[in-house]
Amino acid sequence: MSSRQPVIVGVIGCGNISDAYFNGAKTSRLIRIKACADLRLEAAQAKAAAHGLQAMTVEQLLADPEIEIVINLTVPNAHAPVSQQILAAGKHVYLEKPLASDFNDAKAMLAAAAAKGLRVGCAPDTFFGGGHQACRAAIDAGRIGTPIGGSVAVMSHGMEAWHPNPEFFFKRGGGPMHDMGPYYVTQLVNLLGPVARVTAVATIGNATRTVTSEPLKGQVIGVEVPTHVNGTLQFANGANVTMTASWDVWGPPRMQLDIYGTAGTLQGVNPNFFGGEPQVCGADGQWQPLDLSPHPFSANNGTTKAGAPIANYRIVGVLDMAMAIRQQRPHRASGELALHVLEVLDAFERSSVEGRHITIATPCERPAAVPLGADESVFC
Numbered sequence: 283m284s285s286r287q288p289v290i291v292g293v294i295g296c297g298n299i300s301d302a303y304f305n306g307a308k309t310s311r312l313i314r315i316k317a318c319a320d321l322r323l324e325a326a327q328a329k330a331a332a333h334g335l336q337a338m339t340v341e342q343l344l345a346d347p348e349i350e351i352v353i354n355l356t357v358p359n360a361h362a363p364v365s366q367q368i369l370a371a372g373k374h375v376y377l378e379k380p381l382a383s384d385f386n387d388a389k390a391m392l393a394a395a396a397a398k399g400l401r402v403g404c405a406p407d408t409f410f411g412g413g414h415q416a417c418r419a420a421i422d423a424g425r426i427g428t429p430i431g432g433s434v435a436v437m438s439h440g441m442e443a444w445h446p447n448p449e450f451f452f453k454r455g456g457g458p459m460h461d462m463g464p465y466y467v468t469q470l471v472n473l474l475g476p477v478a479r480v481t482a483v484a485t486i487g488n489a490t491r492t493v494t495s496e497p498l499k500g501q502v503i504g505v506e507v508p509t510h511v512n513g514t515l516q517f518a519n520g521a522n523v524t525m526t527a528s529w530d531v532w533g534p535p536r537m538q539l540d541i542y543g544t545a546g547t548l549q550g551v552n553p554n555f556f557g558g559e560p561q562v563c564g565a566d567g568q569w570q571p572l573d574l575s576p577h578p579f580s581a582n583n584g585t586t587k588a589g590a591p592i593a594n595y596r597i598v599g600v601l602d603m604a605m606a607i608r609q610q611r612p613h614r615a616s617g618e619l620a621l622h623v624l625e626v627l628d629a630f631e632r633s634s635v636e637g638r639h640i641t642i643a644t645p646c647e648r649p650a651a652v653p654l655g656a657d658e659s660v661f662c
């Protein structure tokens with residue numbers, strides 16, 4: 283197949299987030315989503331009708347010889363088994379975060395892929411965004427000197443007020459650290475490199491959650507995972523960064539991602555999105571905005587539910603992996619990066635339970651910077 287032909291993709295899991303992938307793929311000439319599947323065939327049929335795709339059973343989709351990459355958008359505790367099915371069918375897999383709800387299952391997934399010469403890619407891909415790449419370029423250019431520390435926070439009152447089926451957020455593989463933490467820890471690795479150790483305290487703020495969104499309003503969910511987590515990440519480069527991830531905080535959601543250096547401070551942007559307005563200041567205390575214009579995936583191209591403009595390019599991780607397969611180069615949102623991030627996420631609860639620092643064992647390379655340019659052609 284020539285590199286000019288789109289890579290053919292299938293999707294398993296047709297729930298809440300799937301529209302972001304179906305819509306994102308429509309904007310690209312590098313991939314084409316052919317078919318979608320779900321345990322609930324009616325969910326696959328509804329998305330197929332809405333997006334002009336073929337609805338298939340999981341078995342039919344995995345048997346389709348044209349499909350080269352399967353995007354796994356199932357719930358966290360199905361990430362590993364469904365990915366193993368995809369790999370067993372001889373197809374590359376790109377899946378939503380976290381990589382798996384169990385670390386050993388995630389390791390087994392990467393081992394199975396390596397044994398078959400297949401790729402594993404994993405969300406988030408927001409770190410490809412111009413807002414984040416501009417922060418990375420500023421650090422690499424020495425704008426804040428040598429990084430010493432940082433403060434990261436992602437705090438709100440949880441998911442039971444908006445998601446149509448929020449139970450999985452409060453079961454293994456969920457919680458604020460495993461649900462929102464991947465965006466923040468992945469961006470920290472993009473900025474600072476791998477994590478060496480973690481120390482933390484993690485608690486459950488409310489033993490149950492009562493759903494207030496439709497259609498499951500009134501359902502009571504038992505909480506299995508910590509929902510208020512405070513910790514410190516020490517990076518291999520010596521920087522130590524405090525991090526709070528909580529779904530026990532009332533009031534408007536709060537986020538922070540600041541990096542402190544010997545010569546200045548970087549005020550980063552929300553890792554759940556691609557753009558934003560990062561800035562740096564030096565000893566004079568004057569904030570200077572970073573220039574996002576040389577970086578792709580930074581211009582606003584959509585709006586939030588509240589109507590605020592945002593840059594949303596959720597699909598670029600898949601595009602990069604598709605081109606990397608053709609070009610026989612590493613892809614950026616890799617299984618190895620996601621495994622390192624998962625070990626870090628798990629380490630917060632382990633540190634709290636075991637009362638000690640947790641050393642991070644999985645190796646991880648900082649992903650290559652996204653080349654400068656205007657659009658997805660940066661991958662070609």
Ligand SMILES: NC(=O)c1ccc[n+]([C@@H]2O[C@H](COP(=O)([O-])OP(=O)(O)OC[C@H]3O[C@@H](n4cnc5c(N)ncnc54)[C@H](O)[C@@H]3O)[C@@H](O)[C@H]2O)c1
Pocket residue numbers: 294295296297298299300319320321322325340355356357358360364378379380447461
């Ligand atoms: N909803 C969001 O805004 C959002 C944002 C970013 C990432 N994510 C991640 O995306 C993933 C999916 O989230 P969601 O909100 O779309 O969940 P969802 O519950 O709305 O959808 C999941 C879908 O997967 C299907 N499914 C479950 N197990 C399956 C299996 N074994 N085989 C085939 N289909 C199966 C379900 O029937 C359902 O349709 C999660 O890992 C989540 O962390 C969600």
